[in-house]
């Protein structure tokens with residue numbers, strides 16, 4: 001299937017208002033996602049919040065099935081949380097570490113994850129080590145293989161970083177982790193929704209993702225996958241009486257499924273929005289989405305290469321829909337604002353969100369234009385023209 005761009009835009013009200021290249025921040029929601037949330041909020045207003053959840057119980061439960069279909073797991077391996085960070089944290093902080101254990105991560109690792117490694121290292125004496133990148137930018141599977149010994153307890157990488165189009169070789173890394181029996185945590189926050197992701201193919205034991213980015217779901221929602229077999233062994237870092245049944249005054253029993261990582265109270269409108277977003281993405285097909293996103297990003301990268309005074313900041317053999325660059329002599333925050341004044345949305349990625357990579361490459365804050373399948377070639381031309389005007393001052 002190819003993407004019917006006119007249909008996609010007709011179903012995306014925001015496209016009439018803005019030229020949206022901040023899809024790696026939060027993509028524009030399509031009508032079914034908006035409707036799923038509004039309908040539920042209206043139902044809550046009419047009959048009561050608990051009563052609305054009870055009435056819609058089957059649809060709410062169906063969100064786990066949608067996530068399972070999206071990433072190729074079983075619904076029992078899925079927890080829905082308020083964002084990708086909480087999802088990632090709930091699994092990471094459940095992993096046992098001792099002094100001398102090694103945590104291996106990527107040079108492009110996301111700041112939220114890295115500070116958590118540092119905190120766990122401070123608490124336990126575990127060591128955080130960075131897998132060198134290949135000259136082309138991606139985490140090197142060969143370098144990883146060379147680092148493995150019996151003290152490596154976790155391989156934890158970001159699939160697509162926040163600061164560029166790089167796609168890490170997640171499946172190759174998964175094969176190495178599996179061969180050595182090492183737990184593998186994949187931060188798929190920036191990749192889920194823009195390319196097919198299958199947890200078996202990736203070989204990951206744990207995966208985290210968010211709703212609002214390439215999935216086009218609502219803000220304030222994310223999810224966690226933990227492989228059956230591992231999940232039963234993990235004690236969540238915090239629990240409530242829904243994650244664990246209080247069975248005796250001095251005893252609780254954790255749930256057997258991944259919902260042991262959740263707490264009871266939830267935003268059901270957001271969950272239904274996430275479910276609608278996943279079903280919508282699956283209806284287009286992730287391979288078709290990836291093809292369109294990659295083609296548009298290639299068009300944008302070519303257009304940027306033709307503009308004087310633009311430095312591309314993307315690295316990687318395989319690149320996705322996130323395009324980063326700087327404009328010589330133009331402050332990126334001012335550029336973002338100037339574009340925003342023309343209803344063109346981009347974002348700025350700060351060095352502190354990917355500190356190791358930014359330091360290694362001496363990166364300043366970079367402008368991030370992230371395309372989605374509903375963007376058009378005309379919109380890309382419009383962005384390139386606006387950038388050329390900015391450069392001319």
Ligand SMILES: Cc1ncc(COP(=O)(O)O)c(C=O)c1O
Nearest residue numbers: 083084085110158161162189210
């Ligand atoms: C690579 C990566 N991981 C994790 C996150 C955190 O996602 P959330 O804001 O949903 O917690 C982000 C957000 O930008 C990200 O870029």
